[in-house]
Amino acid sequence: VEASVPEGQRAAWKKHSAREFKTKEEFENEAVRHIETTLARSLFNCDEAAAYAGTALAFRDRLVIEWNKTQQRQTFADQKRVYYLSLEFLMGRALDNAMLNVGLKDVAKDGLADLGFRMEDIISQERDAALGNGGLGRLAACFLDSLASLNYPAWGYALRYRYGIFKQEIVDGYQVEVPDYWLDFNPWEFPRHDVTVDINFYGSVSQYVDDDGKQRSVWDNGEIVTAVAYDAPIPGYGTTTTNNLRLWSSKASHGEFDFTKFNSGEYEQSVADQQRAETISAVLYPNDSLERGKELRLKQQYFWCAASLFDIVRRFKKSKKPWKDFANQVAIQLNDTHPTLAIPELQRILVDLEGLGWDEAWTIVQATFGYTNHTVLPEALEKWSVPLIQHLLPRHLQIIYEINSRFLQYVEKTFPKEKDILGRVSIIEESQPKMVRMAYLAVIGSHKVNGVAELHSDLIKTTIFKDFVKIYGPDKFTNVTNGITPRRWLHQANPKLSELIASKLGGYDYLRDLTLLHKLEAFVDDKEFRKDFQAIKYANKVRLAQYILEHNGVKVNPAALFDVQVKRIHEYKRQQLNIFGVIHRYLQIKAMSAEEKKKVQPRVSIFGGKAAPGYWMAKTVIHLVNQVGKVINADKEVGDLLKVVFLEDYNVSKAEIIVPGSDISEHISTAGTEASGTSNMKFVLNGGLVIGTCDGANIEITREVGEENIFLFGNLAEDVEDLREAHHKQGFELDPLLKRVFETIRSGTFGDAGQFSALVDSIVDHGDYYLVSDDFKSYIDTQGLIDQSYAKQEEWVTKTILSVARMGFFSSDRCIDEYAEMIWNIEPLKPEANGA
Numbered sequence: 001v002e003a004s005v006p007e008g009q010r011a012a013w014k015k016h017s018a019r020e021f022k023t024k025e026e027f028e029n030e031a032v033r034h035i036e037t038t039l040a041r042s043l044f045n046c047d048e049a050a051a052y053a054g055t056a057l058a059f060r061d062r063l064v065i066e067w068n069k070t071q072q073r074q075t076f077a078d079q080k081r082v083y084y085l086s087l088e089f090l091m092g093r094a095l096d097n098a099m100l101n102v103g104l105k106d107v108a109k110d111g112l113a114d115l116g117f118r119m120e121d122i123i124s125q126e127r128d129a130a131l132g133n134g135g136l137g138r139l140a141a142c143f144l145d146s147l148a149s150l151n152y153p154a155w156g157y158a159l160r161y162r163y164g165i166f167k168q169e170i171v172d173g174y175q176v177e178v179p180d181y182w183l184d185f186n187p188w189e190f191p192r193h194d195v196t197v198d199i200n201f202y203g204s205v206s207q208y209v210d211d212d213g214k215q216r217s218v219w220d221n222g223e224i225v226t227a228v229a230y231d232a233p234i235p236g237y238g239t240t241t242t243n244n245l246r247l248w249s250s251k252a253s254h255g256e257f258d259f260t261k262f263n264s265g266e267y268e269q270s271v272a273d274q275q276r277a278e279t280i281s282a283v284l285y286p287n288d289s290l291e292r293g294k295e296l297r298l299k300q301q302y303f304w305c306a307a308s309l310f311d312i313v314r315r316f317k318k319s320k321k322p323w324k325d326f327a328n329q330v331a332i333q334l335n336d337t338h339p340t341l342a343i344p345e346l347q348r349i350l351v352d353l354e355g356l357g358w359d360e361a362w363t364i365v366q367a368t369f370g371y372t373n374h375t376v377l378p379e380a381l382e383k384w385s386v387p388l389i390q391h392l393l394p395r396h397l398q399i400i401y402e403i404n405s406r407f408l409q410y411v412e413k414t415f416p417k418e419k420d421i422l423g424r425v426s427i428i429e430e431s432q433p434k435m436v437r438m439a440y441l442a443v444i445g446s447h448k449v450n451g452v453a454e455l456h457s458d459l460i461k462t463t464i465f466k467d468f469v470k471i472y473g474p475d476k477f478t479n480v481t482n483g484i485t486p487r488r489w490l491h492q493a494n495p496k497l498s499e500l501i502a503s504k505l506g507g508y509d510y511l512r513d514l515t516l517l518h519k520l521e522a523f524v525d526d527k528e529f530r531k532d533f534q535a536i537k538y539a540n541k542v543r544l545a546q547y548i549l550e551h552n553g554v555k556v557n558p559a560a561l562f563d564v565q566v567k568r569i570h571e572y573k574r575q576q577l578n579i580f581g582v583i584h585r586y587l588q589i590k591a592m593s594a595e596e597k598k599k600v601q602p603r604v605s606i607f608g609g610k611a612a613p614g615y616w617m618a619k620t621v622i623h624l625v626n627q628v629g630k631v632i633n634a635d636k637e638v639g640d641l642l643k644v645v646f647l648e649d650y651n652v653s654k655a656e657i658i659v660p661g662s663d664i665s666e667h668i669s670t671a672g673t674e675a676s677g678t679s680n681m682k683f684v685l686n687g688g689l690v691i692g693t694c695d696g697a698n699i700e701i702t703r704e705v706g707e708e709n710i711f712l713f714g715n716l717a718e719d720v721e722d723l724r725e726a727h728h729k730q731g732f733e734l735d736p737l738l739k740r741v742f743e744t745i746r747s748g749t750f751g752d753a754g755q756f757s758a759l760v761d762s763i764v765d766h767g768d769y770y771l772v773s774d775d776f777k778s779y780i781d782t783q784g785l786i787d788q789s790y791a792k793q794e795e796w797v798t799k800t801i802l803s804v805a806r807m808g809f810f811s812s813d814r815c816i817d818e819y820a821e822m823i824w825n826i827e828p829l830k831p832e833a834n835g836a
């Protein structure tokens with residue numbers, strides 16, 4: 001039933017329809033009203049947190065108005081929408097972004113000043129929405145920003161975790177995890193208690209014959225958990241389009257608690273059931289690139305996929321279109337394999353609930369889904385045990401088997417002579433227990449599969465999906481090189497640089513078309529521009545130095561070279577290579593005469609990043625960095641020549657301070673292991689250079705900025721396998737400089753050496769899988785080149801300016817246009833299109 005205000009009464013509504021503040025006074029009016037009435041605070045009881053809340057609520061009102069209009073417009077326009085299914089959205093803070101997109105940050109700044117507050121202090125009151133681990137989750141957040149900014153009708157779907165990624169504390173040099181309860185005050189979400197979906201688990205499958213005489217399956221007698229929608233507005237930049245991010249929260253299907261149980265004295269059981277249901281959306285799994293096969297994780301995946309699909313199908317059915325139109329109205333992108341269950345779930349809806357024939361349904365399914373792969377690391381490829389799926393999702397297991405059997409029949413027919421191929425490509429791995437290979441199911445159930453940088457997209461075609469390229473042909477596989485939103489990662493993180501660029505380019509158009517940055521090249525010799533550019537970098541380093549002093553108690557010289565590696569801690573990303581290099585540098589300085597020391601380029605080595613709680617090797621790296629820092633920072637003989645700091649609790653809002661303050665950043669994964677990387681793009685866009693391996697997007701950054709403007713080193717991806725094999729067969733000679741580093745660690749210079757033995761042994765005794773020793777010399781030499789290059793400041797500034805000017809390709813707007821064109825086949829819907 002449509003509940004609309006009658007035609008004759010609409011004038012009254014319109015007269016009172018929400019007003020949008022435009023001026024400083026109007027903003028103050030809104031903010032004060034919210035502080036006094038929504039928050040019930042007074043003039044005498046308004047701290048920065050309350051001022052933040054008032055500001056956020058004032059801007060939220062603005063967003064909601066546009067959000068409603070956008071949703072209405074998209075519903076009327078009735079064109080194809082894209083749904084981005086991602087278990088992670090690493091959004092960071094929302095207020096600054098909202099102010100930028102509404103276009104009234106200056107108004108708010110003046111208004112807050114009138115009330116006695118500073119904008120920076122207010123912005124920093126907000127907690128990060130940290131519903132993700134790392135690159136995959138942040139990419140999803142950048143994509144939402146671009147989708148809205150480019151006016152694509154798009155929704156994100158995820159889980160409303162009560163706890164996001166843990167907060168990291170460093171205690172005595174060790175990582176300690178603290179829960180991140182982030183929902184205390186979250187003005188950006190809207191509970192939709194009327195939008196719920198009941199989700200089934202466990203139970204059994206039975207058959208019946210329907211009215212048309214068709215065999216049908218029903219899945220029932222299970223446990224039901226209710227999904228409740230929470231919506232967050234996603235505003236675009238330079239447009240009023242405001243898309244929706246829908247997060248599902250779990251609760252017991254019978255509401256608060258079960259009164260029948262309560263009345264029959266089973267109060268505790270009733271509360272326990274409720275808690276069990278709520279556990280599903282309680283916490284984000286904190287593993288980055290590692291799959292652990294926990295039942296609760298599988299429950300999360302199904303809960304979220306089923307709720308989202310129900311919602312999508314419900315919306316489609318309202319249009320009364322025939323099923324064959326489904327894939328013309330709906331594109332669903334699977335962000336990695338986490339949402340792969342959406343494939344058998346849609347097949348189940350179409351066949352079991354809607355009564356379509358298998359083939360008809362399967363055609364729709366394949367046309368609907370696209371799948372993005374983010375890693376080739378074997379330990380990250382998801383597999384779920386057949387008995388577990390059988391127990392939790394019995395009907396889905398049947399469907400997966402049916403999909404597999406039809407697929408294998410096709411393969412057998414097409415490649416009758418190839419005996420082994422069936423076992424290799426089967427969705428079911430014949431292990432003990434049998435396992436469902438989710439990536440294969442995702443490939444088979446999608447019409448397009450993409451990697452996230454050129455090298456990575458080539459690698460998936462020759463390694464994990466090689467057989468599938470043969471089966472489906474190469475056109476099913478494509479590349480969309482990752483990107484970042486310049487709104488957050490340039491304008492918001494580095495407002496002064498953004499302003500300087502705008503002054504040269506004649507405005508901020510480049511924030512909507514980042515390729516316009518190329519015009520900056522014309523100013524590379526402009527003395528004043530260079531001076532301003534350099535001064536901005538210096539100011540950002542001063543800001544970072546202050547942050548370091550406040551949080552680490554270490555005083556660093558802003559004139560030193562700031563060398564940054566911030567990202568999840570992982571052996572393949574090789575923070576160990578970095579810290580071993582730091583130790584090497586320390587030993588060199590210690591051996592120098594006073595005269596020699598004068599020639600040393602002072603450096604600050606900055607580390608940051610979380611380790612998965614169960615990942616001991618990564619935690620050992622954190623501990624080593626902290627111990628090394630403790631020793632070096634206290635060494636009077638070294639002084640300002642070298643400082644080492646580990647920044648606690650790296651997250652999106654901290655990245656916004658760290659990234660603009662770097663001179664050189666490290667992206668030094670073993671070649672072939674980092675699918676893309678996205679922080680590499682952020683650093684270069686902010687006037688920092690990169691030291692990196694020929695891996696992921698580093699290669700394309702090199703292509704764009706020119707190889708004279710990046711510091712590449714190390715073995716190539718094509719040689720990695722051979723090197724590993726050689727290590728295995730012949731053993732290998734440890735690099736002599738690295739050997740000296742290990743001797744220093746073993747001698748106890750950085751505390752009890754036993755604490756670091758696993759790390760050292762993995763290289764010395766266990767084959768050095770990540771090729772730290774093979775790349776060490778080349779790494780050290782390249783760091784030497786960086787010192788020399790940095791000493792020639794004028795040349796360095798030229799490199800950084802040219803690099804910024806050439807980063808246009810790496811906007812996530814470009815990515816989204818590529819997805820829209822190659823994979824989703826969707827068109828933008830501009831606000832003015834139908835007058836709404």
Ligand code: AZC
Pocket residue numbers: 134135136137139288289290336374375380452482674675676677678696
């Ligand atoms: C990451 C990749 O490791 C990183 O290279 C890439 O830039 C990013 O995705 C975005 O595509 N992958 C993950 O964070 N997680 C998994 C499971 O791959």
